[in-house]
Amino acid sequence: MNKTKLGLAIAAAVPLFSAHNAVAAEETSASAVERIEVTGSRIKRTDMETASPVTVIGADEIRASGAASIDAVLQKMTAASGAMTNPAVNNGSGGNARVDLRGLGAQRTLVLVNGRRMINSGTGAASTVDLNTIPVSMIKQVEVLKDGASAVYGTDAVAGVVNIILKDDFEGLDMNLNGAISGEGDADETSFDITMGSSFDRGNVVIGLQYTDRGDASQADRDFSDCPIEEDFDNGSFYCGGSPYSPFGRVWGDTADLQGNADGSWHDYVTENDAYNFSQASYLYTPMRRLNLTGVGNFDLTDDTRLVTEFTYSKRWSDQQMAPQPVWFDFKYDADAMGDSLLSHGVVDGEEISYGRRMTDVGPRGYEQVVDTVRAVIGLNGEFDNGWGWDTSVVFGRNDSVDRATNLLNMGSIQDAISKQEFNPLDQGDWSKENLKPYNYTENNSGGSQLLVLSAGLNGEVMELPAGYVGFAAGIEHREEKAWYVPDSLTSQGLANDPRVDPTGGRFDVNEAYVELAVPLLADAPFAEMVDLSAAVRAFDYSTFGSDETWKLGLTWRVNDEFMARAVRSTAFRAPTVNELYAGQGPSFEQIDLPYAQKQAEVTVGGNENLTPEQADTLTAGFVYAPSWLDGFSMTVDYFDIEIENAIARENEQYIVETCLDATGQNVNNDLALCQFASVKYNDKTRRVTFNNQLKNIGTEHTKGYDVNFKYTFDALGLAWRTGLDVTILDEYTVESAGAGSVDYAGLITSGLGSYAELKTNLNLKVSGDNWDAQYEARMIDGVDDYSCQKADAKCLVPSVGTVVYHDISGFYMLNDTVSLQAGVNNLFDKQAPYYTGNNDSNTDPYTYDVLGRRFFAGVNVKF
Numbered sequence: 065m066n067k068t069k070l071g072l073a074i075a076a077a078v079p080l081f082s083a084h085n086a087v088a089a090e091e092t093s094a095s096a097v098e099r100i101e102v103t104g105s106r107i108k109r110t111d112m113e114t115a116s117p118v119t120v121i122g123a124d125e126i127r128a129s130g131a132a133s134i135d136a137v138l139q140k141m142t143a144a145s146g147a148m149t150n151p152a153v154n155n156g157s158g159g160n161a162r163v164d165l166r167g168l169g170a171q172r173t174l175v176l177v178n179g180r181r182m183i184n185s186g187t188g189a190a191s192t193v194d195l196n197t198i199p200v201s202m203i204k205q206v207e208v209l210k211d212g213a214s215a216v217y218g219t220d221a222v223a224g225v226v227n228i229i230l231k232d233d234f235e236g237l238d239m240n241l242n243g244a245i246s247g248e249g250d251a252d253e254t255s256f257d258i259t260m261g262s263s264f265d266r267g268n269v270v271i272g273l274q275y276t277d278r279g280d281a282s283q284a285d286r287d288f289s290d291c292p293i294e295e296d297f298d299n300g301s302f303y304c305g306g307s308p309y310s311p312f313g314r315v316w317g318d319t320a321d322l323q324g325n326a327d328g329s330w331h332d333y334v335t336e337n338d339a340y341n342f343s344q345a346s347y348l349y350t351p352m353r354r355l356n357l358t359g360v361g362n363f364d365l366t367d368d369t370r371l372v373t374e375f376t377y378s379k380r381w382s383d384q385q386m387a388p389q390p391v392w393f394d395f396k397y398d399a400d401a402m403g404d405s406l407l408s409h410g411v412v413d414g415e416e417i418s419y420g421r422r423m424t425d426v427g428p429r430g431y432e433q434v435v436d437t438v439r440a441v442i443g444l445n446g447e448f449d450n451g452w453g454w455d456t457s458v459v460f461g462r463n464d465s466v467d468r469a470t471n472l473l474n475m476g477s478i479q480d481a482i483s484k485q486e487f488n489p490l491d492q493g494d495w496s497k498e499n500l501k502p503y504n505y506t507e508n509n510s511g512g513s514q515l516l517v518l519s520a521g522l523n524g525e526v527m528e529l530p531a532g533y534v535g536f537a538a539g540i541e542h543r544e545e546k547a548w549y550v551p552d553s554l555t556s557q558g559l560a561n562d563p564r565v566d567p568t569g570g571r572f573d574v575n576e577a578y579v580e581l582a583v584p585l586l587a588d589a590p591f592a593e594m595v596d597l598s599a600a601v602r603a604f605d606y607s608t609f610g611s612d613e614t615w616k617l618g619l620t621w622r623v624n625d626e627f628m629a630r631a632v633r634s635t636a637f638r639a640p641t642v643n644e645l646y647a648g649q650g651p652s653f654e655q656i657d658l659p660y661a662q663k664q665a666e667v668t669v670g671g672n673e674n675l676t677p678e679q680a681d682t683l684t685a686g687f688v689y690a691p692s693w694l695d696g697f698s699m700t701v702d703y704f705d706i707e708i709e710n711a712i713a714r715e716n717e718q719y720i721v722e723t724c725l726d727a728t729g730q731n732v733n734n735d736l737a738l739c740q741f742a743s744v745k746y747n748d749k750t751r752r753v754t755f756n757n758q759l760k761n762i763g764t765e766h767t768k769g770y771d772v773n774f775k776y777t778f779d780a781l782g783l784a785w786r787t788g789l790d791v792t793i794l795d796e797y798t799v800e801s802a803g804a805g806s807v808d809y810a811g812l813i814t815s816g817l818g819s820y821a822e823l824k825t826n827l828n829l830k831v832s833g834d835n836w837d838a839q840y841e842a843r844m845i846d847g848v849d850d851y852s853c854q855k856a857d858a859k860c861l862v863p864s865v866g867t868v869v870y871h872d873i874s875g876f877y878m879l880n881d882t883v884s885l886q887a888g889v890n891n892l893f894d895k896q897a898p899y900y901t902g903n904n905d906s907n908t909d910p911y912t913y914d915v916l917g918r919r920f921f922a923g924v925n926v927k928f
């Protein structure tokens with residue numbers, strides 16, 4: 065292979081999350097690999113340097129982190145932000161795990177396995193890849209392209225691409241037993257895996273099995289999360305608050321606001337005393353069991369033709385737990401049938417009253433998911449006599465899920481019983497667990513998705529120029545996707561307490577063709593050791609919206625052995641998914657801030673068949689510097705600029721209620737299309753706001769900033785040292801819509817979108833001896849301001865979060881050639897998750913911050 069000092073510096077052993085252009089962290093001889101394919105290009109080349117910045121995470125770095133799932137590694141990247149679901153997200157996560165590059169949304173990060181699409185997976189009609197489907201034990205390395213790549217890979221590659229490379233040449237037997245536990249003695253995790261591989265005359269087969277069992281932690285077991293914190297701004301104090309739906313019932317009348325007592329009496333509701341502490345019954349960290357089976361095989365059918373097969377199967381059992389169900393309904397007060405307990409509190413016989421209750425009588429709500437995901441690949445590749453390579457493949461994937469919600473009440477039946485005077489809502493005895501058994505039910509929903517991809521491609525060299533050969537790749541693809549979601553029959557009929565949920569179902573297909581060129585412009589010239597131009601174009605035709613195209617231009621200019629400049633200009637697109645197009649309408653409970661209303665609004669969400677694709681313009685530009693005067697040192701600096709138009713999203717909930725309701729909750733601006741579509745309603749008794757907010761093509765999103773990486777490898781004191789520093793600087797992340805105007809989230813933390821720190825860094829130091837290594841990492845998240853406190857009239861006691869730094873250590877020791885040990889501590893100094901006024905859950909942001917505290921892990925590896 066043609067490797068300069070600069071190329072070797074980029075490809076050298078790298079610290080965790082180092083940005084570079086190498087396809088592998090380990091050197092490979094020229095006789096073993098003549099041409100390689102780098103993530104972000106389909107052209108196979110002998111040169112590992114391209115115009116796009118790529119981060120490579122090796123198996124050793126994954127091992128050192130103690131992670132049993134790859135999301136735990138990817139979500140620590142400085143380029144990752146926003147709302148990434150993980151085990152700390154209890155409310156609404158469905159047990160899924162997602163990565164979100166640039167904070168643009170997981171749906172704008174394309175996930176590949178061995179360069180091919182992974183099936184969208186998780187619960188319901190999934191629109192993104194659940195990273196639980198990827199077994200850590202079978203990962204050779206992960207390549208993260210931080211650049212738009214739609215011209216190369218098609219839809220979804222807007223913020224970047226995560227390409228997970230599986231082991232395909234392993235020989236022998238490798239077994240690992242790993243365990244982890246928090247410093248509080250909860251959230252225990254056990255993982256066992258075995259990998260077997262064998263080579264024979266014409267190929268290689270690798271088979272892997274991994275089983276993971278993760279325990280839970282409760283919000284009640286941490287000081288920062290054991291009750292919902294409320295602020296008394298006028299007095300500058302905090303108190304333990306909670307939900308207005310409390311045990312023993314709450315009644316709203318024309319003049320009364322009453323809280324029930326266990327003995328059947330009533331008193332005036334006082335938030336500080338009567339609000340229900342829902343944290344005590346909620347998970348802080350969610351449990352899961354997961355089984356992964358993987359097989360990768362290569363077989364040379366002839367000297368020029370190879371059969372490639374891949375098979376992955378995962379089964380996940382996951383759980384979340386929330387406080388008991390809140391119920392609410394209206395009825396007419398009948399003192400004769402229901403008793404006179406309300407009369408002394410000013411409620412009039414025959415008055416229409418609203419009733420709410422927290423169903424501690426039946427216990428916490430449980431959410432359970434059983435998810436099966438299978439993906440199979442069969443392909444052929446080879447070479448023609450002229451040296452051109454060819455490949456064909458079929459990818460099939462299917463995801464099936466069943467999710468259950470337990471300890472729910474059939475409120476339709478209860479209300480029927482109330483109207484027939486068979487159930488008295490004001491009698492505490494009628495709400496007993498025994499009496500409620502006929503109304504207690506388990507909600508059962510099912511869903512899934514399916515993927516089929518047929519592809520064929522050519523690659524090679526088409527002609528020779530003075531500076532070298534022109535490389536090319538071309539191909540065609542046909543892809544079919546479908547997805548579905550079938551809600552429980554009671555829910556779909558609107559007989560449960562929550563509003564009715566419609567089913568989801570739909571499909572689309574697309575035909576695509578692409579061409580890519582790598583053109584050497586200059587070679588061995590003054591100040592231009594090598595200048596390459598890369599270009600790609602992809603045309604596509606969707607059954608849902610028609611045809612279009614996307615393109616990419618890149619320039620690589622290697623001045624000499626020490627300095628290389630690079631830049632890529634491209635367009636990207638994201639087609640609406642089946643779920644975005646056809647998702648049935650259903651309820652979502654979102655945070656709003658109105659002085660007279662509950663903080664949670666009941667929002668009807670769903671798909672929109674009229675959606676059109678998102679379109680993006682992307683630019684990356686930077687340089688790589690590896691000075692000869694400091695052997696082992698290199699640095700990369702890359703600027704990124706991504707602008708998305710026609711963005712698919714929901715309108716800002718806060719903007720909707722502020723636009724369509726006045727200071728007293730009365731509807732205003734009824735002539736605006738926004739308010740007509742939203743149909744906002746305010747119940748002045750329950751203080752609950754309800755409105756519609758389905759998906760739309762609403763505006764633009766624009767983010768820009770810098771990625772900087774330094775690495776230095778050297779030998780000292782008889783040891784090998786490796787240091788690295790990754791930095792991401794966020795200059796801007798502006799979201800603009802026709803309704804809500806423009807909001808720059810850079811430097812802000814939100815209640816639902818996660819955080820967008822302006823500065824994030826990862827510092828890594830590793831030292832290695834003959835049979836051991838030790839590693840230290842410091843992860844810094846810059847201070848952020850609370851989005852909900854940006855309004856001039858906002859009343860916030862904690863309007864910002866300071867800088868947070870996490871320290872992790874780990875070590876590895878080889879007892880002999882067969883057995884090795886590893887151990888480590890994450891969050892070494894037990895940093896507590898920070899509180900801020902507009903928090904998301906657990907009084908913090910579980911998308912961004914560690915909620916467990918100090919965590920210990922250890923493992924043993926046996927290989928033959």
